[in-house]
Each structure stands twice: as C-alpha cells, then as structure tokens.
Amino acid sequence: MSESFKRVVLAYSGGLDTSVILKWLQVTYGCEVVTFTADLGQGEELEPARAKAELMGIRPEHIFIDDLREEFVRDFVFPMMRANARYEGDYLLGTSIARPLISKRLVEIAKEVGADAVAHGATGKGNDQVRFELSAYALNPDIKVIAPWREWDLTSRTALIDFAEKNQIPVPKDKRGESPFSTDANLLHTSSEGKVLENPWDETPDYVYSRTVNPEDAPDTPEYITIDFERGDGVALNGQAMSPATLLAALNDLGRKHGIGRLDLVENRFVGMKSRGMYETPGGEIYARAHRGIESITLDRGAAHLKDELMPKYAELIYNGFWFAPEREMLQAAIDLSQEKVSGTVRLKLYKGNASVVGRKSPNSLYSERHVTFEDDAGAYDQKDAAGFIKLNALRLKLLAKRDR
Amino acid sequence: MSESFKRVVLAYSGGLDTSVILKWLQVTYGCEVVTFTADLGQGEELEPARAKAELMGIRPEHIFIDDLREEFVRDFVFPMMRANARYEGDYLLGTSIARPLISKRLVEIAKEVGADAVAHGATGKGNDQVRFELSAYALNPDIKVIAPWREWDLTSRTALIDFAEKNQIPVPKDKRGESPFSTDANLLHTSSEGKVLENPWDETPDYVYSRTVNPEDAPDTPEYITIDFERGDGVALNGQAMSPATLLAALNDLGRKHGIGRLDLVENRFVGMKSRGMYETPGGEIYARAHRGIESITLDRGAAHLKDELMPKYAELIYNGFWFAPEREMLQAAIDLSQEKVSGTVRLKLYKGNASVVGRKSPNSLYSERHVTFEDDAGAYDQKDAAGFIKLNALRLKLLAKRDR
C-alpha cells in the first residue's frame, strides 16, 4: 500500500464482495473508483449493480455496464473451440476464457477515463488473479493492478461483514453466513468450488448444480439436433442461422434440459496446488463434440494430428492466463489456418447426459466412400501399394531386430 | 507368388474367410499350414476352430489355440491405459492394441514349428495388415508375411464363396449373402465398419450394436462402483481383488448393462483414407475414466501435463502398428515411471451411457485441503507470494507490450 492511485477501474459484479472492495479501495487509497460490470451471459441482472455503485458514490459516467456476450463467444470461446481445447483432458476452460476479455475492457476503460490502475476481486490462491493480471499487463505494461484479497486484512468472513456494516454496505441475509461453495458463471459455463466440494471423495451434492437438470430427471426421449459450421465456427442450429452468442445460449437450453456437460474434476492450478471443481458447460459440451464431428470429415489427418499434439499446450496457456501471449497467438494462427474448410452439418443425439454425434456431412468432405468401400472401388486404391508401404515402414524395425537379436 | 513356402502359421478364427485363406494357402503355395487361434476375449467358442482345422487336414500338433486374455489385458491394454491413450481424441484403440499380441504369438509359433512365414486375413485397405506385419518384422526380421487379400483374385463375395464350395469348405447360410457390416472383437471392444455404416451421415442402426444395451433401455437407476488402482493399474472392483482380465470382463458387464462406451467415429487410417467405425468399449470406457480420476489426485502437474502432451503421439504409434518400435517403448518408460504412486480408489456413477467419476481418494494424494481451502490455511500458503509470481510471469509480456505499442 506504499503506492498511491488517483483513479481505479474495478471489475464490479454488484455483489457483496466486490462492493466491499469498492469501498475498501476508496478508504484505503482515497482514490476515485470507476466500476465496470460485464454481461458475459452469467444470467444476472446488471442494473442493480449500477444502483449500488451510485449508492456508493460512483459518478454516473464512471459506471460502465457492457454487454460483451457476442464478443465473448465470437472472439474468445469460438477460437478456443476451434482448437478442441480441454485442460487436463476434460475441462472446457469456461472461467479461464472469460478473464482476458474482462481485462481487455478494464484496460480500455482505464485509458478512456484516465485511470492509473485496475482492480479485481480474485483471491491470492486461485488462477483468476493470474489471468486478470497477465492480460492487463500484456495490454498495457504501465497499468497497475490492485488485488485487494492479497493485500487487505479482511481474511475472515466476519471481518468482511464487519467492514461492510461499518461502511453502510447492505449485507443480504443469505450472505451473512458462509456460502457453502463459490461460483463463477458466464455464457459458457458455471463453476463451483470450495467448502462442501473440498473433499474430493465426497460426491457433489445435487444442490450445487444450477445450470443443468440431473440426467436422471432429463426427458426419457432423445432429442436430435443439427449444428451447421462454417470455417470452423457454429453458424446455425437445426438449420436456423444464429449469431455466436445466440447459438451458444440455445445450446445451453438444450444441454440444461438433457443434463449435459456436468464435470466433477480435480485439477492442477497454475499457482501450484490441486483443487476440486464442479463445472456445468451444457452448450459448450454439445458444441465441442459437434466441432470434433465436423472436423472428422473435413480435416486432413496431418492437420488433425498436429492439432491434437498442440492442444494440451494451447489449453494450458489459456488456463494459465496467457491468452495475450505470442505463443498462444502463434498456435491460434496454425489452428485457424486448418479451419478454412471446416464447414458442414453435424447431427447429434441428446439424451440424459449424453451428446453423441450420430451423423456428419459436408460439401468439403474428405471422406471417400469410393476409397474405403469393401465393395469394388473401381481402381481408386490398389491394395498392392500397401505391401510396399508396409515394407518401407518396417525397414528400420527390421534393421533394428537384426542388430539386437 | 514368386516365393515359395514350406510351412506357414495362419492367424485362424475358424470363420469362413480364414478357412478360405487356409485352403488358398495350401492350394497356392503347396505349403503346410499351422493354425493359431487366440482367445482374446472375443466371446466365441474356439473349439469349433480346431474341428474345422482338422477337417482341412491340419495336423493336430499344428493347431494352436491359446487363451491370451490375461496377457492381453496385463501387458497391452493396461500399459496403454496408463497413457490415457485415445486416438483422435476418442478412440480407445481396441483393435489396434490386440494386433501386436497376435503377431507376437504367430512369430513364436513359427519359431517353434519351424515355419518360414506367417499369414493373416486383413485386407489391403485397412490398418490391421500394417499392425500385423510391422509387429512380425520387428520381432523376427527374417519372417515372411503372406497377406492373401493383397494377393489373390477372390475380390468379390461370389468368387470367395465359389472358391469355398469348390474346395469343400462349408459355407454357413448367413455367410452366403453380404454381411451388412464387418466386425472385430476382443475383451476390450467390438468394432463395426463397412456397408451400412459407410455413409457417415446415416445414424448407426441399432442392430449393429452387440456389446451394449441402448442407453434408453439401460436401468433407470444409477449404479455406483469403486475401482482400486495400484501403480497405475486396476486391481479391484467394489473392493474385490481381480486379475486384469477378470476386472475388465466385470467392467464390460457393467458397461453393457448401462449402455456405456458406444462411439461413432470417422477416423483417419494410416493407409491414407478416412473410415467410419462404430466402437463399443463398455469396460474400457469406465476404466479409462477411472484411471484419469485416480491420476487427478496422485499425479503431479508436471507429470500429468507431460503425459497429456505425449499422448497423441503415443496413441498414433499404437494405431499405426508401432507397438514394438523403440519410440513407443521410450514413451512407455516415461509413462510407467509416472505411475509409481498412482494408487487409490475411484468411485463412479454409471447411468444410461454415462460413467462419471464422483469421488477419488488415495494414500498418495497430492490434493491438499489445507492449501486449497477458502478457510484459514494456517500459513500453508502465503497469498502475497502470488504477487511476485505474477510479476515475473508478466515481465516478458510487459517488455513485449512496451516495444509493440
């Protein structure tokens, strides 16, 4: 706290915690606070955040509320989905991918309003602080970042609520006690962690899930859908053209209904510890499977395998907060080049937690029935070629075996 | 056919196709045929193969029928599962992993009986010819391999059946017409391809599935199970110790019942074309998820991420037939080293196609509630360390941003 700030842009949700931060910034730094509240599809009303900010003395022109849903899906979620990115084999990176966009806007607003710092409400134990800050520094190397959770002494729930009450911040009844777990949400997913989830042997209680029905309660009849892709991105659901955010929202509705996209995971944080998280990514899970489906007939093997080899690193970069790093951009350039012909239609069956690709077609299909058929192939493929192919692939193994026997 | 052979070991199933091959080898090369029939858990009686072989004049001491189920799971399936191998993101390599073992026995038997060649019934369009032959050459560089499908002129079903009838090979009624698809099976999976599956837009008809119930017909109540692991391998189901093959068989029963492990895939063959396959890997799918589950609490991040980066290449090597290549063995050495502490118990919920990890525990757990907790952590972790961590991770990005603005 040796530094001093005149004006600070805060990523502000309107909730108790970021309201406390807002006040704490005013009190601690004597600075002017600018609030930024993003609609990333988290499914909450944003206008109450404006009211609260005003109540805490923020100048109206310093209250920024932006609908970023289309930008989020178009420029962040979809590019990531082109890579088939899954961290540690499973996690669709729903929280990770939202952070760089929030930082981008924080930095832009800081420039607009002449702020010298930005602030966020992520704790010192998690990945989000890293993601916010790496993105901010990459976009403006002179920006200062304030992370109150790493600085203040409000380390217990009681201390936090005391501070709120001393500072006339309304404390909703249900926030008085400890929340049984912590969540993050946006158009791609809801994550939950902490408290009741901390023992990785205990099954996640049903009340933790907010975004999907229990597969057991999902319809007993499967539902079939189609998704159309153009150049690697989804463009239509059941033949109806949709914008990126609209498509993802519609898939979320379908996923919710059929109990799709629940994931209970113990993962490795960038800061060095393991944590257990519960993720619900209903639309994302459907979309991810569909994307692999359309790639399977339109992508060359060499391209597909290179993508698979690069994916773990790509996912790790996003998870660790390096969205705006040159190596992520290099990988993206390679991936995007591969998507030029990834167009066509995928048909999926949704049923009680399952989203299964059951058909795929494309004007750009590389699948050749003529080659693969068990029937007469009219000379498309000469089986005798396989003998030479195998012989030369075996040559080094033979030489090795001769030496080593 | 310019070569001549005295004695040939044939991978013999007892079915029509390999019976025709048996006879064709006798007729074409005038050679003595030795038959080898492996029990890999494909679920067929093997004694009829002995009877047929005897009928076709094979000397009793030249009829080999081996139960390889334990060796298959212990030395092939489990090592592969340690790598979390999935080809092209999904395929659990059920056919690929069986071929090297069959070749190993073919080559061993050839040595025992003094044969100068081995023969297999794989076609010239597929991957299996490559897998059989690369393995055979790697194990005995002087062995000859005969692949009748690449050599003969029995290229239509009619020609094949004519040949059978001319040579007194009984043709079962249901083999007279074209089979609607082609299958391969072993303890790990059943694969189906060809004919009715050739159009990748058409949904796989239900009659193609033989190994799992339709999820819609699976029980309406979830079933919970536990799998115990030791050093990366499964050792017990629901607390009951089992041998590798017994465990996989028991998981197959569970998977079948709950409709788990169906996969409809368009994949890239090593010989250069795309094909569409339908796989059922009921026990393998459950096992693979459980293995990732136990790794998630016992494997260090560095080890886990390295494994994820190496996996696509490892899976490709197995798919392409390079099980006995030095680079597969090098990767295996790295993977196996990582598994020393991968012991503990995973709890899964099986329900209508879903096999979800819901709990994991281990005496070797690296998960530290003390570190991750939202509560007071008694000094386990100093949140202020994160500031320095982020600063130094950001330094290069800042220098970059300063240069590029």
Add this chain to the structure above:
Amino acid sequence: MSESFKRVVLAYSGGLDTSVILKWLQVTYGCEVVTFTADLGQGEELEPARAKAELMGIRPEHIFIDDLREEFVRDFVFPMMRANARYEGDYLLGTSIARPLISKRLVEIAKEVGADAVAHGATGKGNDQVRFELSAYALNPDIKVIAPWREWDLTSRTALIDFAEKNQIPVPKDKRGESPFSTDANLLHTSSEGKVLENPWDETPDYVYSRTVNPEDAPDTPEYITIDFERGDGVALNGQAMSPATLLAALNDLGRKHGIGRLDLVENRFVGMKSRGMYETPGGEIYARAHRGIESITLDRGAAHLKDELMPKYAELIYNGFWFAPEREMLQAAIDLSQEKVSGTVRLKLYKGNASVVGRKSPNSLYSERHVTFEDDAGAYDQKDAAGFIKLNALRLKLLAKRDR
C-alpha cells in the same frame, strides 16, 4: 509399364542420366517428352541442356529452361530459415527444400502443354523420389509420375552406357567409369553421397568438397560482416540491400572463402535406411546463425521456445517431402506470425570454418539493459518478486516431496 502416356514432362539436367531417361521414355512409352531444366543456382550452364534436348528430337517449344533462383530462395529457403530448421540437429535441408519447387514447375508445365505425366531421375532408394512425387500429387491429384529408376532394367552402369550408345546419346569420357560419389547442388548447398563415402568411419576425402575451401586453407585473418533482417528475412549484406538470391549467393562466396558450412552426417532416410552424406552449405550456415542471432533479441521467450519445440517436426516434414501438406502450412503460419518484429542487424565473424555471431541490434529489441543490469536498475525489477515466483513454482514439488518422503 501397363500404362500409356502421350506426353511427359521430364525434370531434365542435360546430363547423361537424364538424357538416358529422356530416350528411355521415348522408346518405352512412345510418348512425346517435354524437358524442364531449372536454374536453382547449381552453377551449371543450362543452354547445353537445350542443345541436347533438341538433338534428341524435343520440339523447341517443349524445352523449358527457367531461372528459379529468386523464387527458390524467397519462397522456399527463407521461409524454412525462419523456422531455424535443421534435420536431426544439423542438416540444413538443402536438397529437400529444392524438390517441391521443381515439382511445382513440372506440374505447371504439364498443365500448360497438356501432358499427362511427369518424370524424374531419382532412384528408388532415396528421399528425392518421395519429395518429387508427394509434391506433384499434392498439386495435381490426377498427375501420373514416372520414376524410371524404379521401373527399368538398366540397373548397372554398363547397362546404362550400353543403352546410351545404342541410342546415340553421347557419353562423356569421365562418365564411362563409375563416378566416385553422387552429388546434388543448388544455391543453398551441394550434397555428396555414395561410393567413397559409404563407409561412415572413413574421413571424407578432400576432393569431394567442391563448394568450400578447406578451413586450413582459408584466410588467416577473420572477416567481419553484417546481415540486416526485416520480418525474419535477410535483406542486406554489409549494409547493401540485396534480393534473396543475391544475398544467399554473396554469403556463399564468403562461406566458400572461409571454409564454412561443411557437414559430414549419417542421417535417417524416410524410406527407412541410414545414409551418410557430406553437405556444403556455406551461405546457408552463415545465414542460419545470423537468423538465430537476430531472433535472440527480438523474439519473446514464449514464441522462441514454441518455435524450438515445433522445429524438429517442421524439419522432418520438409525432409520427408511434405512441403505442400496442410500441417507444414499450419506450422509455417505459426512461425511466420512470430517473425513480424524480427528485424535488425547481426554482426558475424567468419574465420576458418567458424561463423560466430558477435553482435546484434534492433529497433525492436526486447533486451533491456535496464532490467538485466548488475547496477542500480531504477526500480525496473523488484528482486523480492523472485521470492514469490520461486515459492509458487516450488509448491507442487514441495507437496510431492512431503508425500514421497
């Protein structure tokens, strides 16, 4: 030879071997031959090739002689150098990188003249056949490729010369006997292999080298030069702007004089055997070192390390003939993106086989004396940040050590 061709474009050097091929094509296929002779900087007169072709009855409008030097360096050598590509740690891919360009022109000319096939003079044991043919097929999937060395029966030198004499092809005196080794040359390198080089224990005799002086005979005084780069490509030598081919030619002169770029290598061919080659890449070696030099101050660590990780695969793709494959293009897209700021000047010292970077500067330098200095850095870097950085990097190792003790 069951196929028939009307018109065939031959990659024709004008030498004895390709003259024999020319005639053999005419005799064997009764086809019209179109000759294509490329100037890739191999340092031979090309007009004699025209005269010989005319003598063998090729129609003047069917004799193509193209100067491809600038295209070769600009579109093939430089892009490859951006990747710092070295096959198996050392080989600068001089032969490999020329083949796709020759194939490209063969296919273009085939289209122009309405030919139905192309032909090349590479043998069935080497990599070049693969490179020629993969490129040709990738550019025109319907083209036919004739590889006489894999088809004909002229398998001994005597048979070849007999054929030449019977067909009135002049045989130069020095071609009557066996040549003591075989060479390939272009603006990037000269390679030699075979015969006297076949025993990898024997030192390469001095007479094999044609492109560089023996370092022992090079000047006793070092020579300093500078190379300027823009966006990853060389643009000037000693401050004088030069086209790509001119620059490489000038560096070749310097490298020749100072004995730079000799390489004696046992390498692994794509077709499965090891071979021993002797390469001289005088200008290429200087250029490659300079390129790494300019990258060292202009490339971010993340970009640089990603490039290093991708390089072996990239080099292997070029070596194996996959220049026109999508995965090479994807890698190129990633690499090229990284080169946008790779501009500046490198200073090198050339001395008796050594080309050492001794200085580098750039308007885009990321090297910050302010950060790195042992002196007071005016707050650019807070050493205390390192403590947190190390603590969090160590956390997983500590958790591991606690478990495993």
Add this chain to the structure above:
Amino acid sequence: MSESFKRVVLAYSGGLDTSVILKWLQVTYGCEVVTFTADLGQGEELEPARAKAELMGIRPEHIFIDDLREEFVRDFVFPMMRANARYEGDYLLGTSIARPLISKRLVEIAKEVGADAVAHGATGKGNDQVRFELSAYALNPDIKVIAPWREWDLTSRTALIDFAEKNQIPVPKDKRGESPFSTDANLLHTSSEGKVLENPWDETPDYVYSRTVNPEDAPDTPEYITIDFERGDGVALNGQAMSPATLLAALNDLGRKHGIGRLDLVENRFVGMKSRGMYETPGGEIYARAHRGIESITLDRGAAHLKDELMPKYAELIYNGFWFAPEREMLQAAIDLSQEKVSGTVRLKLYKGNASVVGRKSPNSLYSERHVTFEDDAGAYDQKDAAGFIKLNALRLKLLAKRDR
C-alpha cells in the same frame, strides 16, 4: 527477516561475496553458519575457503569441502548429454546443471548437522536462485532457504565493501573496484556476464575468455581424436579408458588448446528478462558433437526423432531449475532407454574452433552399406516397394487436392 534460524548451511566459495554473506547471516540471524564448498572442477584451490571459514569462527566440523567432480559429471552432465540438450538451440547448460547438485549436498549437510535452513549467494535477478531453491524444496519440503541478495540492503558495491571492512573481512585489492563482468565456472564450462558484456552489439573483449585460446592463436595443424562410448556415455579418449570427470577434463584441455566451445548468446531467463552471456564449454562442445555422432549410427530413427522433439522441453526444464521434477525424470527415463545400444567410437578433427565428426563406428551400427549402396544390393531392398510407399503417403494429399481444386 521475521523468521529466525539456529543453524544455516551456506554454499560458500571463500570469495568476498559469500564471505560477506557468511558474516551477514551471523549478524542478522544470530545463527550458527555451516559452510559447504564444492569442488565441481572450477579450478580453484578450496583449502583457502577452509581457512577463511575458520577465521570467521566456523567450527571445524562445520566446514564441509567436497570433491564432487565425478558425481557431477557422472550423474548430472552425462545424463544431460544423453539428451543432446541445448537451451535455445545452443547453450550447453553448464551453470544450470551444477546447481541441483550443490542443492542436493546443501540439503544433505543440513540434515547431517541439524540445520534448519540453507543459504546461497545468487542474486534476485538471475536463474540460479530459482535452480538452488527449487532443488532444495524438492529434496526437503521443510527446508528454509535464505537468499541474502533478495533481503539485504547491501545493494551497491560500496555498501558491500563497507560491510566487509566493518566486519574484518579481508577485501582483496582487485575486488575493491567493480569487476568488469561476473563469472561462474565448473568442470563443464565458464560463463561470463554483466558489465562489459551488457551491450549485445559489442563484441566480447578477448580478456573475458579464460578457458579457451582464441581460435586465431590455436595450432595451425588439426588434431584427430577418438572418443569411445558405452550405453550413451563417454568411456575413453584415444582408446584410453577414463572416468567421467577425467574424460571431461582431458577434453577440456583439448578444447582449450584448439579454441573450441566459445558461445556468445542472448538468452531468455526464467525470471522473464533477456540476458547476454558468454560461455566457454571446450570439452562439453567436443563431447556433445561426439555423442550425436555415435547416436547417428546406433540410434533408430524413431528413437532419434522422439529425442529431438523432447529435447527443447528437457533443456528448458534444466535451465529453469526443474532437475528434480517428475517430468524431467520421466523424460530421462525415455532418453536413457534409448541409449542402451549407443556404444562405439567417434573420430573427431579439432581445428581452430571446430570440432567436426569425421568418422564413427560401432558393433551396434544400424547403418547398412548393403541397403544404402548405389551398387547391386543383392536384394536387400526392392525399389518397387517405394512406389507403394509413396502412393499411400500421398493418398491423403490427393484427396485433399481433389477437394480443394
């Protein structure tokens, strides 16, 4: 400095800086200091360190002076050389590879003497602090590490010397002024950085080099040597068996004489900045080239290419200080497996900065003159196999070209 320590093991060179640290630890923490001085082949007398330590009141049984040369080369340098590790394409990791061994002994001694902390003299800007500390924590998660350079206020040369004089630490005359650069040395290399080397455009002055003659002053006559390898490690020079450290020392003498192994590099530090270093690795450079030479005839292509792909990550792990991390051990397991047959003899020519492999032979050679010969190969290789090999490798490219035209 809120912590308190009873007994601290210091990595002590006997020089001015670590003597100041010794005293500072005594003064600041009031703790007992245990000194550890390692002979890693840095070429300095170690007994003076004992005398100085005694002078500063260290109890004789708390002065540890160990000759670690054989362990250093056998267990650290050679395993690393098996990987052909070079950081950022060039750097042979001479400093990086010594740090884990020093930490290992620090931690062992701490256990022996019941110390609660270890201390080192690395600054807060460099990589060495990271390497020391990660290794220490990985070996003993409860150990405390004191890094005085990050803690104290002796941030200028004057302050340091004042402290020395106030505390009766003798200050050698040549240490009064600023040293013109900073060095580190061990049996593998000498590194120099800082001060006169800080401008990467300026050529390194000749007086910086201490370990090699200027190539211009090296003998005018080349010298030929042989190195014998067994299972990937050097075992003899010119036919004379030598221990690891003896062999490396003898190669150092040869390299010094012939001016081999100088490297002027701008590299990327783990802590985020670029630095310019000058390295002399005379014996290491010769050894590294020889190792690649023996691998070139004894290693299968698959193994060799996998090693090349893994190398950048392996080198980065060592550079960043993760020697004792599981992922380094996994990579080592893969690499070591590949070395089982890497035995034989390499012949090199040493001449004015060049160390060139000119011959290699091995009882385990995979090089087959019979296969590679331009002469009649007695049927070892059927050139017609290449046609099928190429056809199937081309198939996916053809399908792609058909689609995309």
